[in-house]
Each structure stands twice: as structure tokens, then as C-alpha cells.
Amino acid sequence: MAQESESTPARADRGAPLPYYGAAGGTGQAQGGATAAGPVPAVRIRGLWKRFGEQAAVAGIELDLPAGRFIGLVGPNGAGKTTTLSMVTGLLRPDDGLVQVNGHDVWSDPVAVKSRIGVLPEGLRLFERLSGRELLAYTGRLRGLPGDEVDKRTAQLLDVLDLTAAQHKLVVDYSTGMRKKIGLAAALLHNPEVLFLDEPFEGVDPVSAQVIRGVLERYTAAGGTVVFSSHVMELVESLCDWVAVMAAGRIVAHGPLAEVRGAAPTLQDAFLSLVGADRRTGQDLDWLGGGSR
Amino acid sequence: MTVAAPRAETAPTAASPSIIGVFVRLKLSLMRGGLRRSRGRTVGWCVGVALAMLYALANGAGMIALRHNHYAPAVSVTVAVVLGIGWAVMPLFFFGGDDTLDPTRLAMLPLRPRPLLTALLISSLIGVGPLFTLLLGAGAVTSVANGPAAVVVAIFANALLLVFCVALSRAVAAANTRLLTSRKGRDLALLSGVFVAIGAQLVNLGLSSLSGTDGLRRATSAASVVRWIPPATAVDAVRSTGRGAYGLAAVQLAVTATALVLLLHWWHRSLHRLMVSPDASTIAASPEESTARGTAEGRSRLPLRLPSGRTGTVMQRQFRYMWRDPRAKAALATGLAVGLLLPLVAVVQHGSVYQCLWAAGLLGIQMYNQFGLDGSAFWTVMTAIADRRDAELELRGRAMAIALIAVPYVTVVTTGAALLLGRADALAETLGLSFAFVGALVATGGFASVRFPYAVPHDNPFANAAPGQSGLVMLNVFGGTVAGTALCLPVLGPVIALHLTGHHAFLWLALPVGALYGAALAALSLRLTAPRLLDRLPEILATVRG
Numbered sequence: 099m100a101q102e103s104e105s106t107p108a109r110a111d112r113g114a115p116l117p118y119y120g121a122a123g124g125t126g127q128a129q130g131g132a133t134a135a136g137p138v139p140a141v142r143i144r145g146l147w148k149r150f151g152e153q154a155a156v157a158g159i160e161l162d163l164p165a166g167r168f169i170g171l172v173g174p175n176g177a178g179k180t181t182t183l184s185m186v187t188g189l190l191r192p193d194d195g196l197v198q199v200n201g202h203d204v205w206s207d208p209v210a211v212k213s214r215i216g217v218l219p220e221g222l223r224l225f226e227r228l229s230g231r232e233l234l235a236y237t238g239r240l241r242g243l244p245g246d247e248v249d250k251r252t253a254q255l256l257d258v259l260d261l262t263a264a265q266h267k268l269v270v271d272y273s274t275g276m277r278k279k280i281g282l283a284a285a286l287l288h289n290p291e292v293l294f295l296d297e298p299f300e301g302v303d304p305v306s307a308q309v310i311r312g313v314l315e316r317y318t319a320a321g322g323t324v325v326f327s328s329h330v331m332e333l334v335e336s337l338c339d340w341v342a343v344m345a346a347g348r349i350v351a352h353g354p355l356a357e358v359r360g361a362a363p364t365l366q367d368a369f370l371s372l373v374g375a376d377r378r379t380g381q382d383l384d385w386l387g388g389g390s391r
Numbered sequence: 392m393t394v395a396a397p398r399a400e401t402a403p404t405a406a407s408p409s410i411i412g413v414f415v416r417l418k419l420s421l422m423r424g425g426l427r428r429s430r431g432r433t434v435g436w437c438v439g440v441a442l443a444m445l446y447a448l449a450n451g452a453g454m455i456a457l458r459h460n461h462y463a464p465a466v467s468v469t470v471a472v473v474l475g476i477g478w479a480v481m482p483l484f485f486f487g488g489d490d491t492l493d494p495t496r497l498a499m500l501p502l503r504p505r506p507l508l509t510a511l512l513i514s515s516l517i518g519v520g521p522l523f524t525l526l527l528g529a530g531a532v533t534s535v536a537n538g539p540a541a542v543v544v545a546i547f548a549n550a551l552l553l554v555f556c557v558a559l560s561r562a563v564a565a566a567n568t569r570l571l572t573s574r575k576g577r578d579l580a581l582l583s584g585v586f587v588a589i590g591a592q593l594v595n596l597g598l599s600s601l602s603g604t605d606g607l608r609r610a611t612s613a614a615s616v617v618r619w620i621p622p623a624t625a626v627d628a629v630r631s632t633g634r635g636a637y638g639l640a641a642v643q644l645a646v647t648a649t650a651l652v653l654l655l656h657w658w659h660r661s662l663h664r665l666m667v668s669p670d671a672s673t674i675a676a677s678p679e680e681s682t683a684r685g686t687a688e689g690r691s692r693l694p695l696r697l698p699s700g701r702t703g704t705v706m707q708r709q710f711r712y713m714w715r716d717p718r719a720k721a722a723l724a725t726g727l728a729v730g731l732l733l734p735l736v737a738v739v740q741h742g743s744v745y746q747c748l749w750a751a752g753l754l755g756i757q758m759y760n761q762f763g764l765d766g767s768a769f770w771t772v773m774t775a776i777a778d779r780r781d782a783e784l785e786l787r788g789r790a791m792a793i794a795l796i797a798v799p800y801v802t803v804v805t806t807g808a809a810l811l812l813g814r815a816d817a818l819a820e821t822l823g824l825s826f827a828f829v830g831a832l833v834a835t836g837g838f839a840s841v842r843f844p845y846a847v848p849h850d851n852p853f854a855n856a857a858p859g860q861s862g863l864v865m866l867n868v869f870g871g872t873v874a875g876t877a878l879c880l881p882v883l884g885p886v887i888a889l890h891l892t893g894h895h896a897f898l899w900l901a902l903p904v905g906a907l908y909g910a911a912l913a914a915l916s917l918r919l920t921a922p923r924l925l926d927r928l929p930e931i932l933a934t935v936r937g
Contacts, residue, residue, distance in 0.1 A: 187774075188773075188774075188928075188929070189770055189773065189774075189929060189932060190929055190932075190933070191929040191930070208777045208778070208925075209777040209778050211777075212774055212775070212776075212777040213777065217770075217774055219770060221767070222767040222768070222770045222936065223766055223767045223768040224768055224771060225708065225712070225765075225768045225771060226768070227711065227712055227715040227716045228708070228711060228715075232711065236704055236707070236708050237771065237775070239701070239704040240701060240704055240705070240772075240775035241775050242701070268715070270574055271574060284771070
């Protein structure tokens with residue numbers, strides 16, 4: 099079992115200036131390269147906070163995610179996974195805290211960070227009135243890639259993700275699995291170093307899931323880092339070699355899969371005891387089953 | 392299988408009162424639930440209902456005042472036909488808003504079509520629409536009801552009119568459920584607002600052409616045909632009874648009743664089909680078909696030839712969106728149509744050539760709330776903007792897309808209007824002012840898009856802003872127009888001064904000065920706004936994702 103990362107809400111300086119894109123001399127100090135403490139983690143999170151009204155969605159996360167691994171961020175619904183990933187990828191401004199990707203601060207050095215990460219958020223749309231092919235073509239060009247290169251990569255990605263037949267269909271008419279796949283293609287197009295995927299397998303059919311899985315495994319085998327959130331433990335257990343468990347806005351455990359699982363037979367069991375949820379039995383549903391009405 | 396048999400026996404075979412009661416309560420609960428979602432919506436609903444009721448009462452009273460008037464029969468049958476048309480097209484607008492309109496939601500329940508039809512029909516009679524219809528119908532039948540027999544027929548006819556309208560609406564909705572629940576149907580509903588607005592203008596023109604005495608005679612002769620169209624037949628039966636033509640009245644009532652029975656039969660068949668056939672909308676099209684269709688849809692019309700620059704890419708994306716997104720299309724079409732209509736009115740009424748500035752204004756305000764239409768897809772814009780330069784090019788691409796439409800359009804409309812008005816001498820200054828105005832609105836619109844964005848809801852085709860943000864919309868529209876006009880003063884002031892001092896020979900200078908000023912103003916504003924866009928990316932996303 100990994101150690102508890104007991105993050106105390108010590109940051110009392112609520113009036114401190116919030117991080118802004120391009121803010122000169124931000125909080126990020128380590129600008130690339132290895133430090134004395136060892137290799138630079140793919141993602142370094144320090145004292146990350148986000149409140150929505152009275153409720154703290156993310157309550158002081160401290161976390162280092164190692165590079166080149168397949169990392170699962172797991173937790174029950176409402177644990178703060180999406181909020182955390184949004185803040186890590188620069189989509190949501192944190193109330194407080196530091197986020198670095200490969201040593202670059204997300205909020206003070208967006209130029210370095212945005213070209214190094216790929217994002218597939220959950221619950222946010224794409225430009226759906228474009229066809230799949232157009233979406234990739236525009237995304238690549240807006241990321242500053244040369245047009246020929248974009249077209250070449252687009253064709254390959256569409257082919258590998260089994261979307262070639264639907265490439266001229268508007269994304270608004272795509273199924274959930276196809277949307278996830280085109281979103282993944284858009285996130286991979288600029289060959290990012292770290293890939294953040296929020297619930298990439300949610301609502302995806304097994305065939306598309308297998309295709310996505312194959313692409314992600316190929317990506318990590320080539321040295322890329324994948325950080326993905328999920329609440330399906332079997333999936334995380336079969337895909338990831340490193341996990342972080344979130345509950346109620348905090349990291350309750352993190353580390354290599356075997357370490358987090360510990361003596362428990364499955365990750366599911368370890369997870370349930372970590373988040374303090376006993377298996378409930380339906381004792382009051384005595385009418386259920388055994389004849390109609 | 393052993394379970395299915397006893398279940399089928401317990402399913403109601405006739406329209407038992409319990410089923411009708413359930414549907415009536417369901418309808419009431421859905422109405423209540425729709426109102427509970429927000430206080431603003433409740434207030435809006437109450438105001439809307441109050442206005443509709445006032446209108447219906449005033450209209451009904453007006454009709455009653457028309458009693459014994461020569462034109463009362465023509466007016467009453469017209470009202471009945473208009474009500475019928477209104478109910479027939481209503482599902483297009485409100486399908487998404489009324490859950491009970493969609494019978495496929497009930498497909499999993501053990502209900503037979505006939506009792507379901509009765510229950511749906513009765514529950515449909517509850518609501519503001521039916522009450523509105525009842526009031527208008529009461530006015531229509533009262534205006535032609537002369538004598539006690541006619542009054543009895545009038546009560547019956549009004550009920551028949553109401554049931555006919557409701558059944559018509561339901562039958563149309565059921566027959567087109569597949570279309571109306573599809574993406575294309577929802578797109579159509581969004582665009583229908585523009586069609587209705589343009590249609591209303593045509594009706595307006597038609598009405599004004601009927602304003603002469605000759606026109607009224609034509610209206611009366613048209614009514615002699617209209618009175619044979621159900622549900623107008625029911626209303627005209629009242630008049631026939633009043634005149635003592637009982638046979639004719641009986642025939643007219645029979646025609647209405649037959650039409651109603653046919654409608655119910657059509658509805659029954661659609662319901663049956665909907666409830667026993669599976670929804671095919673999620674079945675994947677065969678690869679060959681989708682490839683063929685896709686080629687026709689996406690490729691051949693707009694070849695994928697993109698400039699490598701960021702501005703060009705953004706412009707192309709914007710153009711595609713203007714064409715494919717019904718919201719963007721509706722906004723642009725409205726701007727283009729009204730921008731043409733107002734100068735045309737000027738031409739017809741021999742008004743001022745300066746009314747052409749409307750075209751510039753209506754196209755310039757398209758720059759406002761640029762990111763609201765992106766909705767949550769704004770995150771993709773956000774991930775691709777890393778520095779100030781990216782932000783500026785994003786804004787510039789959007790502004791150029793608008794300018795590429797606005798500048799030629801304004802030029803053509805203004806030139807045409809000036810020539811038709813015989814004011815070719817004022818063309819240069821009007822165009823100059825127009826270009827300055829477009830530039831000023833693009834400049835303020837870019838800033839407002841960044842500083843005061845608002846979410847455009849995706850589920851309601853008629854709402855312009857999400858609940859609670861209408862203040863921001865007002866700020867955008869009024870503040871933007873005032874600021875835009877103020878920014879035009881450096882061109883407007885000298886033009887007025889030249890007019891006042893009589894130096895008309897120098898007025899042509901307004902064209903180059905206005906064009907340059909507008910372009911420079913827009914470019915400067917976008918440059919100054921770009922860093923703010925970069926700073927506010929997460930805040931804009933949080934606002935527009937709605």
C-alpha cells in the first residue's frame with residue numbers, strides 16, 4: 099500500500115495573485131532538464147486547490163506522475179478527477195497551487211506546455227459541424243504544423259482508428275465511440291509528450307475501446323506518458339502500471355499498481371477499502387425476483 | 392415467454408379512466424417540472440401566458456364586435472384556418488420542449504395504441520395553447536352565430552375546432568417523430584425562426600395590398616373557398632345554421648367530423664408504427680453508403696484546400712460554421728435579410744440613403760459574442776492558443792471572415808439603394824461611414840467577445856442567452872452599439888461639418904478615410920484585445936460552456 103499523501107490545507111494566502119497565462123516570472127522554477135532530486139516527473143502537482151462555492155472540489159493535491167508510464171487516475175464520481183485534469187491541462191484556473199508538465203509551469207509557460215500535451219476532456223464538445231477529417235486538418239494547422247504533415251498524419255490516424263469510412267461525415271452525427279476516437283486523434287496529432295484523457299472509455303463499445311487501447315499502448319511503448327481517469331477498476335488494472343486514487347478532492351493513495359493494490363485480491367477491493375465504501379447488500383429489496391408483480 | 396402472456400392480459404384494452412387520469416397528471420407534472428427549473432423561466436412563462444391570454448381575449452372581443460358585419464364570415468373562417476395551420480406547424484417548434492409529443496418515450500410501456508391515443512388526446516387539451524385556441528374559436532363562432540339554433544351549433548363547433556386542431560398537431564408530430572428527433576429536424580427547427588420572420592414580412596406585404604376596397608372584395612371571394620377547408624367548415628356551419636340552411640350546416644359539420652376521423656386514423660397508424668418498429672437511427676450506415684454520402688456532403692462542395700496560415704485556417708472554419716451550424720446560419724441570414732430589408736424600405740418610402748448604415752450595423756454586430764457560439768468546443772481553441780500572437784490571429788481570422796462578407800455586401804446594398812434613390816452623390820460618404828461603422832463594431836465586438844462573453848444555450852432554439860445572462864446580452868447589444876457609434880465620430884463629425892459648412896465637394900473624402908479608419912480601428916483593437924484573450928481563456932470557457 100502506498101503511503102497516504104496527507105496534504106494539509108496550509109495555503110492560507112487566499113489573496114495571493116492567481117496564476118495567469120504568460121504571467122512573467124510565474125511560480126514555475128524548474129525549466130526542463132533533470133534536477134538533483136532525480137528525473138523530472140511528467141506532471142508535478144503541488145498544493146492544488148479548487149473551490150466551487152463552499153465545496154472544495156480539489157483540496158490540496160500533491161502528486162508526481164512519472165514519465166513514460168500508463169497512469170490511471172481513479173476515484174468515484176465527484177471525487178474531483180475531472181476538475182484536477184482540467185486544472186492540470188490549463189482548461190480551468192486553480193484557486194491555488196502549482197502544476198508543471200515536464201518541468202514547465204502550465205500557467206506561466208503556456209507556450210512550452212500546450213505544445214507538449216494532448217487533451218481529451220470529458221463533457222466538452224468538439225467543433226461538431228466539421229467532418230472528422232476537417233476537424234483534424236484545422237486542429238493540426240492551428241497547432242502550427244505544416245499542412246502537408248497534418249494531412250499525412252490525419253490520413254494515418256483516421257486509418258488506425260478505423261474512421262476512414264466516416265471521415266467526411268460531420269462529427270455531430272458520430273456515435274460516442276467515434277467521437278472519442280476522433281478526439282483522441284486530435285489530441286495525438288501534434289505528437290505530445292503527455293496525453294491527458296478524461297474517461298476515454300466511457301460509453302465506448304468494445305471494438306472502439308480495443309482500437310483506442312491499441313493506440314495508447316503503442317504510444318506509451320514509444321515513450322509517451324498517458325494519464326487517464328476512469329472509475330472502471332478492471333480497465334485500469336489491465337491497462338495501467340501506475341495509479342493514483344482520488345476521493346473527496348484528495349489523493350488517498352498513489353504508486354505502482356502492485357503497490358497500491360497491496361494484499362487485496364483486486365484493485366477494485368483495494369479501491370473500495372481506500373475510499374471507505376463497503377459493499378452494500380440490498381436487504382430491503384426482498385420482493386425483487388421470484389415471480390412477477 | 393411465459394411471463395409475457397399474463398402481462399398482456401393485464402394491459403388495459405380500452406381507454407380506462409385510470410390511464411387517462413395518469414396522462415392528465417403526467418402532463419400537469421411535466422408542465423410544473425418545466426417551470427420549476429428556474430425562477431426566470433417561471434416568470435417568463437407567466438408573462439407569456441398573460442400576454443397570450445390578453446391577445447386571445449382582445450381578439451375574441453374584436454370578433455364579437457364584428458357580429459352582423461359584412462366581413463364577419465370571411466374573418467371567422469380565416470381565423471379557423473390560421474389556427475389549424477398554426478397547430479400543424481407547432482410541433483416543428485416545440486417538439487423538443489414537450490416531452491409528451493414524442494410517443495417513442497412510451498414505447499416500452501404495455502399500452503395499446505387506441506387507449507393511448509384517447510389518453511394523449513385528452514391530455515393534449517390541457518395547456519395554454521388549447522385555452523388560447525378555445526378563446527379565439529369562441530370569438531370566431533360568436534361573430535357568426537345568429538339565433539338560438541346557431542348558438543347550440545356554435546358550442547359544438549368550437550369544441551370540434553379545438554379537438555381538430557389538437558389532433559392535427561399530434562398527428563403531424565407522430566408522423567414526423569423520426570425527423571423531428573433527428574439532428575436534421577432540430578437544425579430545421581432552429582432555422583424555422585428565420586423562415587417565420589421572413590414569412591411574416593410577406594404576410595405583412597400581402598395584408599397591406601388588401602387594404603383597398605378592391606382588396607377586401609378579393610378577401611371575401613377567397614373566404615368562399617376557405618370555408619370549405621376543415622376546421623373552417625365547423626365555424627361556417629354556425630353561420631349556415633344562423634341563415635336557416637340546416638342541410639348545408641349538417642354537411643359542413645359532417646365534413647369536419649370526417650376530417651377529424653381521418654386525422655385520428657392517421658395518428659393511430661403512426662403511433663402503431665412508432666411503437667412496434669425499432670428506432671433505426673443508431674444503426675450504422677454501411678461504409679459504402681456513408682462514404683458516398685460523405686463525399687457528396689463534405690468533399691465535392693468545399694474542397695479541402697487550406698492555407699497554411701493560422702488566420703486562413705480560422706477563417707475557413709468560421710465559414711464552414713456559418714454554413715453548417717443552424718445558429719450561426721440563422722444569425723447571419725437574419726443580418727443579411729434585415730440589412731437588405733431596411734434599405735429597401737428606404738427606397739420604397741423614398742427615405743434617406745443613410746438607412747443603408749443598418750446593413751453595416753447588422754453585419755458588424757456578428758462579431759459580438761464570438762466564443763458563445765463555439766460553446767464548450769472553445770476548449771479546442773484554447774488548447775491551440777499559447778501566446779499573444781496566436782490569440783491575435785484567432786481574433787483576426789474571425790474578424791476577417793465577417794469582413795469578407797460585410798464589405799462586399801454593404802457595398803452592393805449601399806450602391807444599389809443610392810442609385811435607386813437617385814442619390815449617387817451621397818454614395819461615397821455613405822459607404823465611408825458604413826465601413827467605419829463595420830470597423831468600429833468589429834473592434835468593439837472583439838473586445839466584448841473577450842470581456843463579456845455569454846453562453847448560447849444549445850437546447851432551446853429561441854433563447855439567445857442562457858438564463859441569468861440576458862443582462863450581458865443587453866450590455867453587449869446596447870453598449871456595443873453606443874460604443875461603436877462613438878468610435879465612428881472621427882468620421883461622422885467631419886462629414887456633418889462638411890455638410891453644415893457647405894463644402895460638399897470634399898464629401899467623397901469620407902470613403903477612403905472611413906475605410907482606412909475602420910480597418911485601422913479593427914486591427915488596433917484586435918491587437919490590444921489579444922493579450923486579454925490569452926489571460927481570460929479559462930474564464931471564457933467557464934462562461935460559454937453553459
